[in-house]
Amino acid sequence: MPRSEPTPLTLLRRAHEAQVLDLLRRLGALSRAELARRTGLSRTALSSITTSLITRALVVTVPAPAEGPRGRGRPVGLLRLDPATGRCAGVDLGRVRVRAVVANAAHETIATASRPCPPHASWQHRTELALELLDELLGGAAQGLEGIGVGVVGPVTGAAERDLGVARRFGEQYGVPVLVDNNTRLAALAETVHGAGAGSRHVVYVRLSHGVGGGVVVDGRLLRGAGGTAGEIGHITVEPTGPRCQCGGHGCLELYASLPAVAAAGGPENDAAVARAGRLTGRMLAGLCAAVNPELLIVGGELARCGARLLTPLRTELRARTLSAARAGVRVVGERLGDEAGALGGMVLVRQETPALYGAPTGDAVALSMADRNAASADGCCTGPVASGSC
Known part of the structure; x- marks a missing residue:
C-alpha cells in the first residue's frame, strides 16, 4: 500500500519533539517546568511528548541535584538525552597546552586529557598533538561522534589558512562536522551553559x-x-x-x-x-x-x-x-570550569550549531570553519556544519 502523508497534527507533534530534543541537546538536563517555559507548550502537551520520548529511549529521567532539605510532595526530576545516543568532542589548541574532552549526549564528560605544548609551536604541530589525544580518548573509533569543536588562540576571521586548515584536518581524520572558534570565546560559552x-x-x-x-x-x-x-x-x-x-x-x-x-x-x-x-x-x-x-x-x-x-x-x-x-x-x-572551559565550549558550540542527528539520514559529513558558516548563511543555506545533501 502507498505510504500515507503525515497529517498537520503529526507534523506539529514532530516539530515539538524536535524542539524538546534540541533544548536537551544544547543545554543538558532540564526540568519539565523549564522545558515548558522555554517551549511555550502546555503541561498536557509537554507530558505527552516527553512520555513518548522516554518510551522510545531518546530521553531518560534523572534526579535533580539536592539543594537543601526537600518538603513533602513528589521529588523533582530532570529530563536529559539518553547518554548512549551520541558523543561530542571539544579541543582547545591553547598557548602552552593542548586539551581534548569527549562527552555523551547527556553532557557528561566521558574522558579528558591534556598535553603540554611549546608556546611557539605551529598550529600544524598543535593540531597533530590534539589528534593524538583525541584518538586516545575515542579508542581510535569515531562511531557515534556527532561533531568536534576546536578552540584556537587569537581572532578567528574565517578566511585564515590556520582556521580552514584546522577544520579540514579534523574533518579528514574523523569524517564529522568541525567548528573552529576562538578558545576564550568558547570558554565564555561553556561558563554560560555549564559553569x-x-x-x-x-x-x-x-x-x-x-x-x-x-x-x-x-x-x-x-x-x-x-x-x-x-x-x-x-x-x-x-x-x-x-x-x-x-x-x-x-x-x-x-x-x-x-x-x-x-x-x-x-x-x-x-x-x-x-x-x-x-x-x-x-x-x-x-x-x-x-x-x-x-x-x-x-x-x-x-x-x-x-x-x-x-x-x-x-x-x-x-x-x-x-x-x-x-x-x-x-x-x-x-x-x-577552569582550564577545561575552552574544550568544553567547543562541545557546546557543536551542540548549538550542528543539526541533531536523531532520525536524520546518514551521509558523509563535511568540516566547516567559520568562513563556511558565514558563506552558507549568506547563501540562505545552513548556518552550521551539516551532513552532505541536507542543504
Whole structure:
C-alpha cells in the first residue's frame, strides 16, 4: 500500500519533539517546568511528548541535584538525552597546552586529557598533538561522534589558512562536522551553559591570563561580530595616555591586567598591582555593561585566583562608572570550569550549531570553519556544519 502523508497534527507533534530534543541537546538536563517555559507548550502537551520520548529511549529521567532539605510532595526530576545516543568532542589548541574532552549526549564528560605544548609551536604541530589525544580518548573509533569543536588562540576571521586548515584536518581524520572558534570565546560559552553562568542568558566573560580576552553571550548565543573579532576586550583602551600596545593602540587593558603586566608591576603578591588590574578591568566592563546590558560578569584566568584583591576594586570601579539601569541586577563572579572551559565550549558550540542527528539520514559529513558558516548563511543555506545533501 502507498505510504500515507503525515497529517498537520503529526507534523506539529514532530516539530515539538524536535524542539524538546534540541533544548536537551544544547543545554543538558532540564526540568519539565523549564522545558515548558522555554517551549511555550502546555503541561498536557509537554507530558505527552516527553512520555513518548522516554518510551522510545531518546530521553531518560534523572534526579535533580539536592539543594537543601526537600518538603513533602513528589521529588523533582530532570529530563536529559539518553547518554548512549551520541558523543561530542571539544579541543582547545591553547598557548602552552593542548586539551581534548569527549562527552555523551547527556553532557557528561566521558574522558579528558591534556598535553603540554611549546608556546611557539605551529598550529600544524598543535593540531597533530590534539589528534593524538583525541584518538586516545575515542579508542581510535569515531562511531557515534556527532561533531568536534576546536578552540584556537587569537581572532578567528574565517578566511585564515590556520582556521580552514584546522577544520579540514579534523574533518579528514574523523569524517564529522568541525567548528573552529576562538578558545576564550568558547570558554565564555561553556561558563554560560555549564559553569558559573548556568541559567543565565546574557553574559560577559573576561579572562585575565598571559593575555586578556573574553567573550559575550547574548540570549544564550555566542557573539562573534561581523569579522569574527568580537571578544578581543584586551585591546579596549582603558588609559588613553598609556603606552603603545602591540596591536597599535595605546593604553590597552592587556598592558595592565595580563600576567606579564602584573608581574612587571610587582607580581600577583603585590596588592597594588593586582588592584590596578582589577580597577582597569572594571573600567572596561563598565563600557560593556552599557553596550550589552548583561546579567552576569564572569572573571576567569590565572589572575582571577587573586580573589577579593582583584574583584573588590573591579566591583568598585564598575559601580562608579556604570549607568544605574545597566548596573541593576548585574553580578560579578569568578569562573567555575577552569582550564577545561575552552574544550568544553567547543562541545557546546557543536551542540548549538550542528543539526541533531536523531532520525536524520546518514551521509558523509563535511568540516566547516567559520568562513563556511558565514558563506552558507549568506547563501540562505545552513548556518552550521551539516551532513552532505541536507542543504
